[in-house]
Amino acid sequence: MTENFVDLGNYHEVINYRHRIQVCLELPESHPNYMPVTRDLSKSKRDVILKWLKQENPLVGNPENLYTVEQLREDLQIALQLEHSTIPPYLTAWASIKKSYNQEVKNILRDIVIQEMMHMALVANIINAVGGKPSFHSEDFIPHYPSRLPGGVHPDLVVPVEKISLALIRNIFMTIEQPEYELQDNLVHIWEYVNRTRSSHCRTNDKGTGCLKEDKNNYLGHCHHPSDLEDIARSGIRGHLPAAMERSRQVMANKKMGKQLPDKESSKFGHHYNTIGNFYHHILKVLGNLTDCGNNNSIFTGHMSKQVTTRWHLKKHDNISVYDYHSAVDAIYTIIDQGEGSNPCNPITKDELGQKDLSHYFMFQSIAEERGIQVVKANTKTADAAALGEAPKPCNGSYYFNGSKISFDPEGVWPMIPNPKLSDYTPGSKAYRQAVLFNKAYTKLLKSLENTFNGNPHEGLENAIGLMYGVELHLKKLLRTPVDDDGDPDIGPNAGPTFDFTP
Numbered sequence: 001m002t003e004n005f006v007d008l009g010n011y012h013e014v015i016n017y018r019h020r021i022q023v024c025l026e027l028p029e030s031h032p033n034y035m036p037v038t039r040d041l042s043k044s045k046r047d048v049i050l051k052w053l054k055q056e057n058p059l060v061g062n063p064e065n066l067y068t069v070e071q072l073r074e075d076l077q078i079a080l081q082l083e084h085s086t087i088p089p090y091l092t093a094w095a096s097i098k099k100s101y102n103q104e105v106k107n108i109l110r111d112i113v114i115q116e117m118m119h120m121a122l123v124a125n126i127i128n129a130v131g132g133k134p135s136f137h138s139e140d141f142i143p144h145y146p147s148r149l150p151g152g153v154h155p156d157l158v159v160p161v162e163k164i165s166l167a168l169i170r171n172i173f174m175t176i177e178q179p180e181y182e183l184q185d186n187l188v189h190i191w192e193y194v195n196r197t198r199s200s201h202c203r204t205n206d207k208g209t210g211c212l213k214e215d216k217n218n219y220l221g222h223c224h225h226p227s228d229l230e231d232i233a234r235s236g237i238r239g240h241l242p243a244a245m246e247r248s249r250q251v252m253a254n255k256k257m258g259k260q261l262p263d264k265e266s267s268k269f270g271h272h273y274n275t276i277g278n279f280y281h282h283i284l285k286v287l288g289n290l291t292d293c294g295n296n297n298s299i300f301t302g303h304m305s306k307q308v309t310t311r312w313h314l315k316k317h318d319n320i321s322v323y324d325y326h327s328a329v330d331a332i333y334t335i336i337d338q339g340e341g342s343n344p345c346n347p348i349t350k351d352e353l354g355q356k357d358l359s360h361y362f363m364f365q366s367i368a369e370e371r372g373i374q375v376v377k378a379n380t381k382t383a384d385a386a387a388l389g390e391a392p393k394p395c396n397g398s399y400y401f402n403g404s405k406i407s408f409d410p411e412g413v414w415p416m417i418p419n420p421k422l423s424d425y426t427p428g429s430k431a432y433r434q435a436v437l438f439n440k441a442y443t444k445l446l447k448s449l450e451n452t453f454n455g456n457p458h459e460g461l462e463n464a465i466g467l468m469y470g471v472e473l474h475l476k477k478l479l480r481t482p483v484d485d486d487g488d489p490d491i492g493p494n495a496g497p498t499f500d501f502t503p
Contacts, residue, residue: 007152018053025050069299072286073132076123079283080134081150082276083120083335085143086176087113088499089161092416093173095475096163096496101412105164108363115338115360117468121308122320122331124453129322131301136450137443139501146419149176151279161496162418163479166408170368177361179340180277186225187277187336190284193223194329197294223293223325228285277340280332287328294325308457347373347399365401372403414479415492422498424483431481431495438474439502445471447503 006021007013014021025046027034041049052058094109124134135141143150145161157175162168180187290299300323307321322328339360347362358366358373366373417424425432445467452460481495482488 015058018058022050022053025053067286067289069130069290072283072290072299073127073130075151075283075286076127076130076132077135078151079279080120080123080127080136081141081143082153082279083116083123084136084141085147085149085159087116087120088142088145088497089159090116090173091475092161092479092497093164093168095472095479096414096416098412098414102164102408104406105367105408108367109164112360112363119335119339120449121453122322122335124449125307125320125322126328126331128302128306128453129300129324129328131299134450134453136453137447137503141446142442142499142501145499153276153279154178154274160419161499163413163416163496165410165413166368166370169364173364174361174368176276177340177359177364178275179359179361180275180281183278183281186228186281187284189225190223190288190329191333193293194326194333198326223288224285275340277336280336284329284332287325291325297324300324300328306453306455306457308453308461346375348375366403366406367408369401370406370408371401372406373399373401374403375399414489415494416479416496417483417493418496420496420498422500425495429483429485431478431483431485434474434478434481435495435498436502438471438478438497439500441467441471441474442497442499443502446501 006017024033090109090113094106094113097106097109127134143159146158148155148158154175157172159172159176160168288294291297304321304323307323309319309321320331322331337359338357347358362373420435422432422435425435445464448460448464448467452464475497478495478497480489483493483495487493
């Protein structure tokens with residue numbers, strides 16, 4: 001089956017492939033490539049589409065009606081699935097390490113898994129805040145591994161479930177957490193806007209003694225970076241509120257920047273979200289437009305009683321509730337900062353206790369390099385970071401992997417079969433029974449999470465935490481179980497989790 005998909009909901013993809021789409025629409029219905037394949041599009045509707053495609057510059061219609069809070073909720077549900085999709089591969093890699101082996105690597109993986117679960121909680125809080133309903137307990141929520149990531153993120157990457165190896169860390173896990181270089185200025189602009197306007201939506205004057213009213217026609221007084229504004233003003237594909245759209249156009253008309261903005265080709269929306277940061281940048285743009293940069297928080301209709309308020313794994317009582325634009329951006333900042341990092345030139349972020357830590361990308365790279373990282377200079381400039389994908393020392397050598405040794409011994413890993421399926425095990429065998437028990441435990445955990453984030457945050461969360469430990473015990477036992485009942489677990493092959501939805 002071909003994988004050259006075209007997102008018909010993406011204006012720029014449709015324009016890019018419009019001549020091919022036009023050819024398909026004009027084929028006779030009997031032709032196998034005729035579109036649509038359902039044959040249910042009337043001639044009049046097809047003629048309207050063809051007329052639009054044949055225009056030199058097809059219009060996108062009325063921006064006011066192009067993006068709604070309902071669509072935001074759908075995107076946030078995809079974000080929830082995206083955060084979850086990393087947990088089975090990371091969790092399996094962690095559980096595949098034998099007791100007393102590769103302890104530092106195991107600790108790093110455990111920290112990452114816990115933070116990914118926290119990221120799920122933050123996304124679920126945003127969904128509840130905008131009046132949505134987070135969905136965990138469904139067959140569609142769990143990917144069928146090996147699988148691509150939800151939301152079109154890293155479209156060429158196929159994520160497996162397999163035992164840990166340095167190749168898995170470098171080729172898969174580091175790619176999942178790959179920093180988004182091209183959007184760093186855009187993201188920093190949003191963070192700075194939120195910090196300036198956090199109190200009463202105003203910024204302090206130069207002396208820090210008063211409050212200056214933001215000039216909404218100046219790009220510094222707007223939550224979007226100028227290149228984002230240009231994209232919004234030109235196409236409207238991310239807009240909803242008329243006031244926000246009009247202000248975007250005014251800012252672009254009145255701006256006086258010292259550098260040239262990206263041209264039409266460089267700033268247009270890409271075919272897919274090439275990184276997780278790119279996906280969340282899309283959500284940040286939508287949040288900015290739907291709330292008029294935080295000046296109209298009417299989309300936040302959710303009841304506060306549904307919010308999970310604390311970081312349960314730390315018993316830390318800071319409030320992580322989401323209730324307006326600023327708190328939603330704070331939640332997304334945490335997800336991006338801990339995952340790929342707030343800046344590709346600076347590997348240092350902060351953990352939940354406010355202590356200096358590495359982002360997931362650099363944690364994984366430390367494992368791959370088998371060395372801890374030493375930061376010489378926390379450079380925040382991104383100009384020299386574009387080629388970081390293969391370079392171990394970007395940003396003028398601001399950090400090096402020459403710290404303490406992080407040992408990895410392949411002999412300390414259970415010989416689990418890659419991407420296991422229930423059909424790999426003989427019905428009634430120990431491996432089969434243990435795999436089913438794990439699936440039931442994992443599905444029960446998902447049901448508990450759905451209960452937690454749909455009106456029962458306190459009692460539900462306590463129950464979910466207990467189930468997490470049960471999942472861990474079932475998983476460890478499964479990876480110690482040979483596929484054949486008379487097999488040797490140290491030689492293998494051993495069973496692994498199939499992550500089948502088993503209510």
